[in-house]
Amino acid sequence: MNAETITPYQRLVAALQGGTPDRVPVFLPITMHGAKELGLGLREYLAKGEHVAEGQLRLQQKYRHDGLFPVFYGVAEAMPFGAEAIFFDYGPPNMGAPPLRDWQSILQLRVPDPLDSPPLRETLHAIELCAARVKGTVPIVGMAVPPFSLPAMLLGLESWLELLLFGPATLRDALLRVTAEFCVRWANMQLAAGADAVVLPDAVSSGTIITHEQFMAWSLPVLCETTRRIRGPVVLAGVGRVEQIANLLPQTGALAALVTAEDDLGRCKEAFGGRLALIGNVNNVAMLGWDRNEALREARACLRSAARGGGYVLAPQWELPYAISDEALAGLIDAVERWGRYPLVDDEL
């Protein structure tokens, strides 16, 4: 493709379809840094779709990465179920007490309207505003917490694990029906508002939390069904390790998977076998201490492991902490400009 005319949208789509665009695309799951660009506190920034849309657009202009991520914060998806967000000055909101106090509450649970959550309403607004400005030129990526991970917010991780391990399967399945329906509904609303793809961050399905066998028995069926019902491209995000389940992910119907710094990029790519594009896996926490040179070095190592043959997107393993420096972020882009241009020059890489 011609590097002069290719847009971030064309670049990302080419890579997600397994191809080699002009260079390796970069995806930054960057949700908070827009506040600095607008000179706002985090709470004020995350209160309005206008702020987040403008922040995303300015960040994309600044770092030249290949996708907008107008996502507010994970807790927002538990808010229609009754959860409360607790804000901090320098990090994403945490959740207060889980809205479901015990397993029996599952029996009374109904699928809420995502628009009952003010931040989800604002998220849709932010997506619409981004789409009005850059649809078809810069990819817009939404997020929906998948059915197997949402219960960890609704019940708390400990209670969800107890239910999975020791509780009645009927309650587990009843909860998964509700969370699956909510996830599909929310994902499809974002696609309808203008998102080009939806990320499903599935920490509880990862190898960090459950075993391969548990993933096959508990999570994979509901994940496949959810992906099938989402009316657009789905990107899985491991959040925890995915290497041990990497061979199973292509059957979910997702387009790509974001893997963690604990996963081996080369082995994941091999396991995906060209049926799933690979995204990752810069260590977003270690980035806190990086300067430009360290970012260049680490991004180069990722490119060396995964860029050959295409089907690869350079990205941090998950959401970028607020304190990460501009120069570390810029270093990731500089790395793909320097070493990630196709055709790759093996000797330089």
Added chain:
Amino acid sequence: MSLTRYHDDLVACLLRADRPAAADLLHRALDSGIDPRALLLDVIQPSMRRVGELWSRQRASLTQYFVAGRIADDVTDAIVPLLEREGAGRRRGRVVIGTIAGDYHGLGRKIVAAFLRAAGVQVHDLGMGVAPAQFVAAAHEEGADIVAVSALMVHVIPQIGELRPLLDEQDAGHVRLLVGGAPFNYHKRLYREVGADATARNAGEAVRVVQELLVETPAR
């Protein structure tokens, strides 16, 4: 049945996340006349360490660890009192543990606390949302050797950095600071940057690190 066999069977129970089978195994061991202290030192603690090692090598999952934590609770309830009655298992070391304020993720801390208790350590769990000053006050009140701080979120790290000077001021450097959680696992130098004496990647490692810190800790 040999202690080695009990150990191997217990590891298998932990990896299957099979709590009832593990409880049954331990009760059978006690019923067969195995000394509770030998059971703790030669079967339970090495089994927990084994799961910890597998976790470190990405060969075990949280569900397996979670069940191991529950089994550690079972052990604390069933075996540690037997040892205390015999005077053979006097609690070694005092640890004040908590999740730092601003972070609402408490499961890792609970598992670490359970492992430490099963290893004979006296644990005072402050729960979630603990401010630096609360850690320091509790450490002083409990006569703690070690303050153990858990965190999952990156933005709470600066608060952990406030602890070292406060502890030094209060207890003249007697109290050791142990930190753990995802940020420290992903950023190897971070524990030093916040003034901690050590970090541990998992509960099994936390037991080993606590035992090492206790050896180093100056007499109060």
